[in-house]
Amino acid sequence: MSEVADLRQDAYARVYEAAKRERPSPVRPYLILTARNLMIDRLRQKSVVSIDTMADIGWLHLSEEAPSPEERVAARQELRRMQEALDGLPPRCREVIVLRRIHGFSQREVARKMGIKEETVENQVVKGMRMLADALSDRRGSLLASARRMQVRKN
Numbered sequence: 001m002s003e004v005a006d007l008r009q010d011a012y013a014r015v016y017e018a019a020k021r022e023r024p025s026p027v028r029p030y031l032i033l034t035a036r037n038l039m040i041d042r043l044r045q046k047s048v049v050s051i052d053t054m055a056d057i058g059w060l061h062l063s064e065e066a067p068s069p070e071e072r073v074a075a076r077q078e079l080r081r082m083q084e085a086l087d088g089l090p091p092r093c094r095e096v097i098v099l100r101r102i103h104g105f106s107q108r109e110v111a112r113k114m115g116i117k118e119e120t121v122e123n124q125v126v127k128g129m130r131m132l133a134d135a136l137s138d139r140r141g142s143l144l145a146s147a148r149r150m151q152v153r154k155n
Helices: 002-021 027-045 051-056 069-087 091-102 107-114 118-154
Strands: none
Touching: 002 027, 002 118, 069 091, 069 118, 091 107, 091 118, 107 118
16 A cells, blocks of 8 residues: 555656646646656566566556667766755755665654654655756756857857
8 A cells, every 4th residue: 555655646746847837737647647657657567577567567668779879978977966966965864864765764654763753754855856856957057048148159
C-alpha cells in the first residue's frame, strides 16, 4: 500500500514541478500520463520483472534508441544542475530526499533510519521537492534570460 502512496506523491510532485513552468492543460490526462510514466520507471528499476508484467506493458511502444550525443550532454548538464540544487537543501531535508528518492527507501524506513516520525519524512519530502523545483526553475529562467540578452547583443 505504501508503494501506491509513494507513486501518488511522486506524481503530484512532478505535476507541481511542471505547473511551475506552465499549467498542464488538460490537467487530468497529464496527471494520468505522469503516473503511468512513473510506474514504467519503477518497473525498469526492479531487478526482476515477471514476463506477465512485460506483456502487460507491451502496448506502451517504448523506444530502444540510444540517446544522441547532444541528449547525453543535456542530461549531464541537467544532472549537474540537480546535484547543485540538492546540495543547496537544508541538511535534514537533503538526507530525507536522498534516502527516499535516490536510494528508494520507503517513508517508514527513512523515519526509522533517521529517528523521526513518518509525517516528518513526508513533510520534508514535500518541502525538498518544492525547493528543488524552485531552484531548477529559477536556474532555467536565468539561463533563458542570459540567452535572450546574448541574442539582443548580436542583433
